Amino acid sequence: MLSKLKSSGSCASSRITLRYVLASARAQMLSGRGLDAAVVVVERWWRDERKAFQIASAFGCATRLSLEILCELRLILRLMRFKRMEAEYDSGLAALCNVPIAMPAE
Secondary structure (H helix, E strand, C coil): CHHHHHHCCCHHHHHHHHHHHHHHHHHHHHCCCCHHHHHHHHHHHHHHHHHHHHHHHHHCCCCCHHHHHHHHHHHHHHHHHHCCCHHHHHHHHHHHHCCCCCCCCC
16 A cells, blocks of 8 residues: 555645545454544544654654644544444444444344
């Protein structure tokens, strides 16, 4: 996947592709967790990434992309928890991870 990013001529398209790769990788790490547990894990990831960004900024080699992705993911998960959207969380996570979801029999 990274070779595709390097060969891409457009900076904007490579940034979007990289954002999707990072988001799907994070989503795979969240699979098997409920919405409440996912919020806690993403908060921890965001804090760790923010500290790493601050350290990298001090050395002048920081990139904000992973921090932006985690900020967006954190906001989405907190909103979903507030609106009690557990079923939508499961289906969205399955869509990102390309994993079939088990639907309850009706």
